[in-house]
Amino acid sequence: MTTFIIVLCLVVMVGFAISAAMLRSMLKSAVSLAAMSAALAVILYMMGAIWAALFELSVCVGLITVVFISAISLTTPDRRDEAHAADHRRRFAALPFILIALGAAIIAVLVYTGFSLPLPGEEAVAEATFNQVFWQTRQADILGQILMLLAGAFAVVVLFKEGKKI
Amino acid sequence: MSAGMEFVLLTFMGLPLLMVLLNNLLKKEIAQKICLSLGIIAGIVQMAAAVFVFASLKAAGQTEADFSQFWDLGVGASRFSVDFFSLLVLFCIGMVITAGFLTAGKTLGDKKFNFTNLAMILLLGMNGIALVTDLFSLYVFLEITGVASFVMISLNKEGDGIEGAFKYLVMSAIATVFILGGLAFLFMQSGSLQYGDVAAALSDWQYAEQPALLIAGFVLVLVGFSIKSGVMPFHGWLPDAYQSAPAAVSVILGGIVTKMAGVYALLRLTADIFVNVPVFNQILMLLAIVSIVLGAVAAITQTDFKRILAYSSISQIGYILLGASCGSAVGLIGAMLHFFNHATFKTTLFVNSAAVEIATGTTEIEKLGGLQEKMPVTGVSSILAFLSTAGIPPLAGFWSKLLIIIAAWQTGNVFIAGLALFASIFTAAYFLRLQRCVFFGPAVEGLEDTKEVTGGVCLSSLALSAITVGFGLLFPALLLFLQGQGLI
Amino acid sequence: MGAMFGNMAAFMTGGSGVNLLWLMVVLPVALAVLAVAIPRHAFAARSACFLAATLADLLLAIALFIAKEGSMLLRWTDFEINLAFRVDPFSGAVLLALGIFAVLVAIYSVAFLRRKEKYGQFYCYYLLTLAMANGAVLADNLVVLLFFWEGLMVTLFGMLLIGDRQKPATAVKALVLNGIADLLLMLGVAATAAHAGTFMMEGISQLPIEGLGVLGFVCMMAGAVGKAGAMPFHSWIPDAADAAPLPFMAILPAAFEKILGIYLLVRITFQFYQMVPGSVMSIVVMAIGAITIVLANSMALIQKDIKRLLSYSTISQVGYMILGIGTALPVGIIGGLFHLINHVMYKCCLFLTAGSVEKQTGSTDMRYISGLGKLMPVTTVCFLTAALSISGVPPFSGFFSKELVFDAALESGMIFYIAAVLGAFLTAASFLKLGHAAYFGPLRLPEGVKTEDVKEVPGAMLLPMGILALGCLIFGVFNALPLSVIQPIAGEGYDFSGWPDNWTLVAISCAVLLLAVGNHLFGYRRTGEGLKAADHIRYAPALRTVYDCAEKRYFDPYDIIMQLIKGFAWICYGIDRAINWVYDVFAVDFVSGLSSRLRLMNNGSVGRYMAWSFLGVGFIVLLCLFLV
């Protein structure tokens, strides 16, 4: 059952990725990305990574989509460019075929070589919970996250503030 | 280990953070005035701290020290730790940051405040890269360094900064994808991303369950860090980013940032992690020699001061990586010393380009000429730095290049060593062209009233030139010391 | 590291007590650096530093001369190429001589160079030359010797460049000729070391001149003789006289190079190798000496410039020394060395008087100056003393040393004696001409120089000249003084002090001198001018053509070599063009073309950058498939 759901979600992800690439509307691309993230959240949940799934849902589906949509609305060009749209379709026309060929090739190679990565037995799974691991062993990363958020804040100050004057 | 030393260790992460807080908590008017001093203090204290920790470690007979004050870490935690190489690098970072802040006074106008904030975050990011012992934490600090430098490049939104920053961002994002992909594959096999654990997992990688995954892992990591360090053919973004950055930012960026983000990480990888993976070293050596030669060749016909320096950086990065890829102690030490030397002379040159830009308003060499008499300090320090880059004895660059080429020779790749030696001619060629166009010859019309830039810019180019010359002259002593340590 | 410092400490102290040897080299170098470091306008400070250096060197040399022996060794490689210094009575005496002349000329130079440009460079090169010369004398290892020898060549080149930076032809000429001599020396050192099986000079003793030894001996001798300026390595000296400052002429070609060359020649012929009187080698050396004497003197006779005349005379006097040493007889060796000491004194003195003349009148060309005797009496007296000494008039020093050389030459072969006597005649004639033309006769000065401006030079310049002139007299009258130092070098039990034993020779010498005076008077009567007193020889039927050719430099070995090289170069030209094309056209075009391609590759589009990166990734992956 787990396998089935994960594979289904994977297919959904690849599908939305293609739509994110090929759809002409930026808004629809952003929404496709959000859908991808949602599918990924399901996969994460199925793999037992509950916190990660939660973050993926809240941040990637929520926050990043908001960021994209506001960025898109702020950068809408004054004129619609039909030639550009046609050009866009032409440039991405090859993508699905490439992906199908590549996917088939990869699957063929992996199956042919008998590739397999067995899941660990129950006893091999580490006991530690996410809380313990995250707060006690990843303090460097937490410091890094704080710094990153600080950097983001300064970036917003620099990149957005003075723009109003222009 | 003494308690005092632990506090000193904390300055590497604590002091810049404190400076950021100070800068933002102070009144805006006061902060505008003193923010650059904060940065200079942070840089100088960092250099002093690096020297102090080095002396303490030597005195205690240790080779590395963990941060244990205030850190209650679980088993297998990602922690900060310093060894001699990190200390050397931390010293370089402090040096370049100081030079950058000294340059900033004349170039940034009202952007000093934001510059200080971002440069301190950048400093934290770079220090983090030097201190971490976990590949994932390395990625985290890489990303911090990256974000801070994107914003700093585009600090001056009127110019081409946005373009350079965006190109850097895109290439850096690709690099991140590759690095993280590689880490994921390595993580599958090792179960941890601590340097030691990954090295252990790779020690007999041919016999692992799925060697293909490990190969994919280290190839992706290699590619990612190569993009970050701007090795040919992954170099496209580097000249653009350097050229478009404001003068003070390009000092920091060209002097240390890209070296920390890419080259330092690659050195760590070859020295600590991929020790038993000869393929890694072979590919790296190939990339290195391509960068050395093509970087130098490409620099020959450039027309912008900073762009020449950028291509020269690509070439010099090649030398560092060539040393690292030899897999011997001599090569690694040569690479580390060249890292230090490169930070010194390339910062000098970027400071000089900043001085030229301040004095004349342009960095295009066709519009410049005859500045030697008008700007003697800049001209002479530029000559010194360029001689050191080209590896002319007895300047510092000569010795480290010598070690690298000896190491390459010892690996049996005589052809590559010869090519690396031969590329010095190109180095001399592009720098002579630069020197001739900018400093020698008759003064170009409109530049008759040019004056030497005084203050911090002048001071930093003098100090850095002194380091280049002094280090070159003291090098035999250093070599004896290393010999005494049994390192070579 | 510790071991190295221990080694260093032992090196500096020589094991027991303070060892002065290394100071002899390091001190002048250090003070040279200091002298340059002092600002240019502080003439007094720089000069004080300069004088202090030479004085300190003299004191050290005296200490070493008294100590008579000492050695030191800094081991730096496994195969015998060590920094080894040694001093023995001979080298102690040579060091002392170097020190004395260095001090005297230094005092003179300070006064001479006042208000001249580039004096700082001169000081620096002077002290470096002193250090190098000390090192060369002290060296106890052939490689170390070679090092300091080459160092001398470099400082020589530098000093010549001070004179005329725009036209470095003279400096290049000196460099080429000295370079050839040094190359020969290098070859000789290699052959000698191979022959002896060691580089350490103390281990090389009395090698037979056979097999490899012939090569070693001939080449080393050529190097030594070349440094001393004998023919055919002489031709840069007269040219240098035109270009370089006069103190340079007094210290380098006149003093240091002679001392060092003859020092090495003695070392080679009597320590390293075993030269037997009458052997082929002995005759070769004597022949070089004899030819040098005659040819250089005959050139000296016709010169119209004081400096050039002195230069040729310098070359000719080397001939006497080489002739004396070449006889391999004790009397010849002692005579040669004694002549060396005397020569350095009077020739130094003569150059200094020429310098005084130049300082006051701005010229040394005898066509424009004449009758300075009344204006510069002290200089004239010094000149006279030195000229009498060089002409070999008793009881001045030159007479005694020349007699010893005559004695040895007669014993080795009549032809050498005749050459030596002919040389004595020509020497006397040329100095009669010089003295008569420059100092006596009617007063004449170059245009624009007023008579009242020409007066005696300052005391600091007179002092060295006076001391040297006095030395010429003292070493003649009390010739036991210098001979007591020189005689032990040739062996035990020789005593040639006092009046010469062979009265016949003395009589012949005196007759030759009188003949020279007669000749001069004859010439003077015919032309009525002191300067043209030698013209009857210059324009004598057979000699006229030879002299014409000589004045057109047909006999200059440097020019002959240059002609040969030009011919060779012409052949090489074609090959060179082809190679040049590869460098200039092909390589530059190729590189700049490649560079432009790389510029096109970076066209500013981030998509292009990514494409290149992905190509790189693909390449790496392919590579990986091959390598793994």
Place this chain on the structure above:
Amino acid sequence: MNVLSIAILTAALLLIVTGLYMLVRTYNMIRIIIAVEVAMKAITLLLAYAGWLNGQTALSQAFVVTIIVMEVVVAVVAAGLAISSFRKNGDVDIRRLNKLNG
């Protein structure tokens, strides 16, 4: 044979290729950021899968959470650059960013 491992690896690779293809072929700066995000999704997937495979779920979750935070900030900065570029040039066409070359 394990369907899951093949499926996940294949999907991750396809996602990365899609992302990189988008990066190269698109002219829109915003879409470039979306492309990077697409590739990052694949990385997140791989890391989570790696943790699941070797039983270090907690550690891999810690990684994923950190990556998400990093990703957001990078996206914000990139969007900020795109908006600045838009304010300067009037559109977000990457082809306009070719002043720096050579």
